[in-house]
Amino acid sequence: MVSPSISKKVDFLVVGGGPVGLLAANLIVQAGLSVRIVDIEYEPNHWGRGDWIHGRTLELLERAGLEDELLKTGVKVDKMSSYMNGELQKEIPFVPEETESKHEYLLCVGQHITESSLQSQLSNHDVQVERPSTVVSMNRDQSKDSEYPITATIMHLQEGNSTEDVQCKYVLGCDGAHSDIRQQLGIVNEGETSETHAGVLDALIRTNFASRKEVCIVQSDHAKTISMFPRENGLTRLFVHFNENEHEQRKEQHNRNKIQLEDIQREAKRALLPHRIEFLGILYWSVYVVGQRYASRLDSKDQRVFLCGDAAHSQSPTLGQGVNTGFGDVFNLIWKIVMVERGQLDRKYLSTYHSERWPVAQNVLKIDKIAAKAAAGHQSADYCEVVEKHRLFTAGYGISYENNKHDDVSLVWDSGQDGLKLDYYMKPGMRAPNFKVFGYKTGKKTRLFDVIASHEQAPRWLSYTLFVLANDLRSTHDVVSMFLNETSKAASLLPPTNIVIVTTSTADQVSAYKNLMDTDRIVIDKLNQAQCHRAYHNRASGFSNEEENVQIVLVRPDGYIGTIIRSDDAILLSNRILMIRLQQ
Template identity: 45%
Template sequence: MTEETKSKQIDILIVGGGPVGLFAANLAVKSGLTTRIVDIEAEPQHWGRGDWLHGRTLEILDYTGLNTDLLGTGSKVETLAVHHQLPPRNQTATAGRTSIDFVPESIVTKYKHLLCVGQHITESNFQHTLSENGIQIERPVTVTQFTREEGEDYPILATLENKKSHSTEMVRAKYLLGCDGAHSSIRKQIGIEYEGHGSKQNCGVLDALVQTNFPDRKSISFVRGPFGSHACLFPRENNLTRVMVELPSDERDKNQIPLETVQSEARRALLPHRVEFLAVMWWTVYSVGQHVANRYTDKKEDDDDNIIPRVFLCGDACHSQSPTLGQGLNTGIGDVFNLMWKIAMVNAGLAKSSLLSTYETERRPVAQKVIAIDRLVSGNDLKDEPLMSLIQENQKFTTGFGISYATAGTSPLSLRVGDRAPDFKVVAYNTGKKARLYELWHTKNSWCFHLLILAGDLTHTTERVTQALETFKDKKWSWLQIHLITTTTQRGVIDSLPSTTINKQALLIDKINQAQCHHGYNVKDTNAPAAVIVRPDLHIGWIGMLSASMEDWLANEINLDFKGWNVLEAE
């Protein structure tokens, strides 16, 4: 983007050029929103930081078209192990090993693994996609101040300063995203508190080429050394290994602790095995701490209901924790995925602006739970295998698949509004090919809802299904796609459906693993059709038995379950 083409009036200004900011910029472009992204650093980080991409994050990147190049990099890890090392004199050095699959067996997903890849590679891939749309991160640029002017179409007035040339410019935006890390200047400028505390416990982390006879280098390995020291190591791209190690109490400032201390503690934790560090690419010492912002937006609790949020915090700007279970980057990606479809739909006039307030009410509890788990795990001493128990208890959540925006209450089909929509395999009627639901839901439209009609056995349900579909035959809603899923395999029955009510390309046959899609969505009676509306972020928006009056169902039930907003009715 040249000086001549930079817009002074944009939809979204993004502050922070890390993976969270870059992901937000890519989704903004896909949504047709004009965007600029700035970062205070003169160049990107080349090593270190977040390097775990959990299965749910890989689903999100796949769905948004941003993981194509990433999947060929990094190391795919399917196992997590805890080792209790014994003293060197003991010949059974790893007798204390226990292990589990990284992704629980009960989760149906394309991604049953963790991808360990350097953050710089993730950023590079995101930047490449963004560059194809003519957008570059503007460096070294920061927002020195901004104001909000009500009544303006572009109410955010921000001052950008280039830290190298010291030149400034004024930019107007509809929305401002603070993706600028734990020391976020955007958070500080709107007076949001970063609640929590650090600790005196220092840990070292390094990325290196290593030579070792430790037997479990393909897993995520948590190790309790023979003398009480703790470490974690796992494989990375290009034969690298990341090693994290708890450091002994030290009165020195963390910035004064040398690399040699980190290496010696790692060797000590892995005894009686040997480890040599052939080349260290990056290392640092950090203090364990957990924080969460008391607000995620510029809207205050006592603000008038007519005031809508315009400034949003994402990623480390609103939550931070130890890297023990690799939650930071993944939680940040989840923040953006939750937020961007809401901004896009409000901006397009498809949703009420009150939808924007659900970003904080849905995502802040997620961060609070991440931090609660992190406090338990990062403070764990690995004795009597409590770490493995903690990990197993929270495994669905920490891998991202169990994150839910559900409130109190249940649905008649067990899955709740707010849960992740399960991704089952079905057979496309028009091609006879197997496909996953997420693949079929992928659309060129920037964001849309998906209505799944779980029709069961059409031999018995055709009349009720046809009545429901009649509601939509004259509707041309670009934001809603309909998918009819049936357990029927009889072509004659399927062909008897009126062609005016369903596009045969949207017809799916649920015959894999004894109708796993119906059973997975808890439809036990194939003579009683049900329906599910899946939100643009692949969470359930509504679920229940199929209603004959579909129009009233959409207008009323969705309005209720989406906490006061109605996607059929713009302001």
Template identity: 30%
Template sequence: MAEAVSAHVTEVLVVGAGPTGLTLANELARQGVHCRIIDRALAPSIHSKALGVVPRTLEILEKFGISQSLVDQGNKVRGVNLYSREKRLVHLELAPLFHSEYPFLLIVPQSVTEIALLERLARWGVKVERGVELVALAAKGEHVEATLRSGNGKEERVIANWVIGCDGAHSTVRHQLGMSFDGSAFARRFALADVGLDVDLPRDELNAFWVQGGFVGIFPMREESRYRLVFDLPSAEEEVTLSEVEHALARCGLGRARVFEPTWLSRFSINQRKTKHYRQGRVFLAGDAAHIHSPIGGQGMNTGIQDAFNLAWKLAMVVKKEAPVSLLDSYEAEREPIGKRIVQLTALATRAMLVQNPVARGIRDRLVPLAAASQKRQEKMANGLAQLSHSYRNSPIVRDRRPDRSDGSLRAGDRLPAGWLNANGVQVRLWDLLHDTGYTLLLFAGNQSGDVLEKQWVELERNIVDCYGDKVRVQVIGWDGSSSCTVHDGGGVIHAMAGLEQGGALLIRPDGHIALAVGPSPERVWDDMEQWLVPTGME
């Protein structure tokens, strides 16, 4: 083994430059935190890999300014069909169900997503160090020592305050920590095929077929006549062949479809595994390093990106001494339950599609349409798929200081939905009022507040700015044009959505989730903010 050179010091070391690692490095850089990001691969993968980008991920990537570019390069899917034995069991129109400004599933190759993230990262002045692998990792009190090896065999010792393992299912970081990765693999083998396909199917819909105890999924890509097929394999051959692709199509009644120009044929197995903990001291795991599961529903890459963003804004605030170190405890508390739930649900969906017993398949085919019949269930299914309904209501860093409500209004921990307001006669997005990198305090004047309560909110705004400076942006929202506020909520639509018709406040985190909800009592805001933020001058 080559002798390691003298140590180099870095604030954050990110291991792995897939979508998870690139998201984490981008958000750290956007927040002004220096990091190094390494990857053992000499170049990004050219394969399409993960295809689906869900609405919540597009909302996150909008902060990097790349969402529209991805939309322009992808295919918008607005419908989903589920068939069994050529009979359609379920049809979902997604746009009316998604509560987002991105009311579709975006089909775009992972390679395109990675390029967009890489280009944005380069504009921050950060470059991925290619052909560099982690070979050793050891916690040393207030820092972590890592040994890196480049392609020429030269080793480097790095002292990092924080290390993030975004290095996939075979994570070296996880192995170095000795952390378990419990779970199992499905016995059946699967294939994916990116091919040209001459078939009469809508270009803006996904089609999934339950066939003879197996599964065939057909996903339309942006280029005309290009599709991805995912299907179970009856054979044990090493290579996927075009004849197997044609056989898969015949199984779902599309035997007349013509297959041509394959660009990627691959065989894979499905593992369902998750680590128990996402953190060990100053080392964190994110994405596939922490959880892997069935590709059904396209949740993998999206979950990794959102793991990364959740951790990155918190780590940035801690590094900049704008928040206490205890803020980092919430990463596992918030993201581990979501990872666990996704592993469980995708395993259940995969087992359902692979049912072999004909009687059990018949029962499944009768129950599924019933389960998807109501609008409420469709919204729940669709917004779960889109990851829009993921909430942190049980997080240790969110507080709801109002009486429990059963009217469906927002609670602390929920994502702040899209909405529109009036600012000096101009329509503006609710999201555009939010702080670019910090917290936002939205003060709602209410429909009966009058000038007295509105003045209280204005005084609170002044006090918060004095205490926290630019760490918090404060915005007072009036009920309508009759108040003296510069921003108004016509008809109280946003007030009602927030459950604050009588006035109150929402503290919005940098990731768009609600940290704090209080009623019309300005002093309640102070009780919790000091637990999450360090006042200006005390960093």
């Protein structure tokens, strides 16, 4: 029986107890809202599935304080190598060198560890995945004043298929590629499934192949292309990319319906020649069909039910995008709903979940299709070229959200400053880089977002950030001081907002103005030719340490730039910020 202590009224009902659903539930309870989470599986899967966590995903997890156990357990991979007939062809950093982040690497860690870590955090809030249970129907209360407009009927499969009705404000469909929630909404799942197959296995191996601590793409004239990379606890994962139509030919020749384990092992041994490989133990193996499919919409018409992760888009594991794209969905969505529930954001902005994440999913699927096709051929160089060309996006750092000028519902804004050519290196909608700076008070190296983390009370993903790029305070201190004063006056009209002052002045120069601002929030941009100022500066004029204009960078709770405003008028700066925030 369902425990009588479990509420029949909750803010969120999460359907799907995989990593995407577990992350969503964690963010929900961090925000102080109530949640129940159900999953149709009797128990979690312990092996296989997604095990790449990209650098941008780690940044997002860090914003919620959920990265620590994964970093301690996983294997960090900072480069990728390609081999042909046993000879090294090319070696590149996994993350492009121009990226500014603490996590300039790929983290290889089993999905079961990710799920276990997230469930452990969730257990601290007395929330457990209810298994095996599923949502069989959802009914709406059409009245506008209904606090809990959805009544979801949950079926508990281990209790004689007993059912209960749960009233909720939101339902999140995190229930995988065959999503029941998507089908109940009547949302079409579009795309295609190819005839290309790939085999995957996780194993303990013994080999004299040297590159075991990095992602390797290995190909030979007489074998299939394989990918191999390290896993936690000394494991190795191997992908064998079989040719298109080979699976169907094999069915006809051998009268069996899928590629077998021995086929995967044999091709791995052939590809690694003249090196040897011995399989000491197989912990998991499977064959997957390469395909790319996507939901035609990511939400219901009333923005009460949302699809996340594989329920919204599914692709092959070729570039490790499944868990990462699903986590990106959750971080994009939950802060918006929380701010709507707190009265800090107009409900209409929930439509930006679809308008921002749907194009990202389309790009993920497009790149996956190209990469999977290249891997299924015998042209390793082509596959490596695809991986290298798109690595900024696949690592998450190249994902951005566009400002649709034809849509008045946007959370990415031009500054609205007439006559200003907005030709920045960094633009609204892009990820805000975590630049290295010096803390004024400590004199030690730090990063921009770490300055915030050491002071904030609430989770970072529930607050906006204002970076005040002050240039040289000897020229701009009056503008900066007045801006801070005006912003302080309007604080009651703004949602939680952290302010960090970034200056090119020296520590001695800053000392003359320390009474005008919170010194804990002052950082000095003196590394790599003032890299923070250079990145955000107007391209047309170039950057000079003698610039008198102040730039304000408004960063959203999910770490993306909302807008950039540049002026030497403090009132204009504060009014622009206030106008943008009040539009919400």
